[in-house]
Amino acid sequence: MQWRIRCGRDTTASDTIRVEHAAGVTEVPRDVDRIAAIDGWPDLHSLLALGVVPEIAATEYQKESPLVRDRIDEVEQTVERGVPELEALAAAEPDLIFGMDDSEQIYDKLSRIAPTILLDRHSSDVNEHLRTVARAVGRPDAARRVILEYEARLEEVRSSVRGSDLADTSIAIVTDHPTSEGTFRLLGPASSAGRTLEAVGTGRLIDAEGTSEVPGGPNGEFGVNASTELLTEILGPADIILVATTPVFEDTTPWIGGPLWNRLPAVQNDAVVEVFTDTWYFDTALTRTARLDDIEELVRRFG
Numbered sequence: 001m002q003w004r005i006r007c008g009r010d011t012t013a014s015d016t017i018r019v020e021h022a023a024g025v026t027e028v029p030r031d032v033d034r035i036a037a038i039d040g041w042p043d044l045h046s047l048l049a050l051g052v053v054p055e056i057a058a059t060e061y062q063k064e065s066p067l068v069r070d071r072i073d074e075v076e077q078t079v080e081r082g083v084p085e086l087e088a089l090a091a092a093e094p095d096l097i098f099g100m101d102d103s104e105q106i107y108d109k110l111s112r113i114a115p116t117i118l119l120d121r122h123s124s125d126v127n128e129h130l131r132t133v134a135r136a137v138g139r140p141d142a143a144r145r146v147i148l149e150y151e152a153r154l155e156e157v158r159s160s161v162r163g164s165d166l167a168d169t170s171i172a173i174v175t176d177h178p179t180s181e182g183t184f185r186l187l188g189p190a191s192s193a194g195r196t197l198e199a200v201g202t203g204r205l206i207d208a209e210g211t212s213e214v215p216g217g218p219n220g221e222f223g224v225n226a227s228t229e230l231l232t233e234i235l236g237p238a239d240i241i242l243v244a245t246t247p248v249f250e251d252t253t254p255w256i257g258g259p260l261w262n263r264l265p266a267v268q269n270d271a272v273v274e275v276f277t278d279t280w281y282f283d284t285a286l287t288r289t290a291r292l293d294d295i296e297e298l299v300r301r302f303g
Helices: 042-049 086-091 101-113 126-136 140-162 192-200 228-235 277-281 287-302
Strands: 016-021 024-029 035-037 096-100 116-119 171-175 183-187 224-227 240-245 272-276
Touching: 016 116, 016 126, 024 116, 035 042, 042 096, 042 116, 042 126, 086 101, 096 101, 096 126, 101 116, 116 126, 126 140, 140 192, 140 287, 171 192, 171 228, 171 277, 183 228, 192 277, 192 287, 224 228, 240 277, 272 277, 272 287, 277 287
Parallel strands: 035 096, 096 116, 171 240, 240 272
Antiparallel strands: 016 024, 171 183, 183 224
16 A cells, blocks of 8 residues: 555654755755656656655556556556656646756746755665655655665575576677567676676676677676677577566567577576566666565576
8 A cells, every 4th residue: 555745754843845956956845746757757656656646657668567557546646757748747736856968958837836956877786866856855764774674685685596507697788679570688797787696696688799789888787789680699508588568669579589599598488587577677676676586586497
């Protein structure tokens, strides 16, 4: 059961909270009734992890998400993601707005509607996102609890991996994100997925050094696009292949089920596992915990 922010704020003598964030410093009133999350990813996920359901949110890409679809029923009004229609946002009368710093070009306009907190899109520090959001909504204790719970869960899964065959297993992660024709996307060691696998101690993560890059750099945050002609060369060494899919994209993986795909040892050994793209592609307070759940399931299946 989610509760509204007005029901559980920490209290002090001051009427405002000073919050440092990606766009500067904002004084946030303590008495906040209506919160807007205009990005729908780290901002919304951080709020939900803290037990706070915003009244206004960008939920267009979240309706089918198993991570949040049961938590956003109480969102009263939806807005366009990232750069919302300002008149519609103002009409929703938020007291506090959260977003990401790629909305910085309209930060001044957003701030005229309500105090606005922007998170760093390119930061991989989920805890910092949590702490920033928690400070703004007066819930620092909740953030500390969420972080400690994640660290305990991480150690639990690390222990499970350590005692399993997964510690010596090669894993590849491909996604259904649209790419140019004749390519597929592979997540590398610097991705949120790669960092989590390293943290729990799984075996080698298959990369694609030398292939064409996508934003984030070679094997970076968003992985690389590789030619489908290299499917067997790149994915052949993988003991397990994770295929990250989402209902948002359709017909973006025509190479799955083709002759080269069917030749892969992981395919022939029934070691292809479908996972949810959001969980493995993005790094938020909710996705990182869901990745640990998926990894524990891999231990049960292959360990």
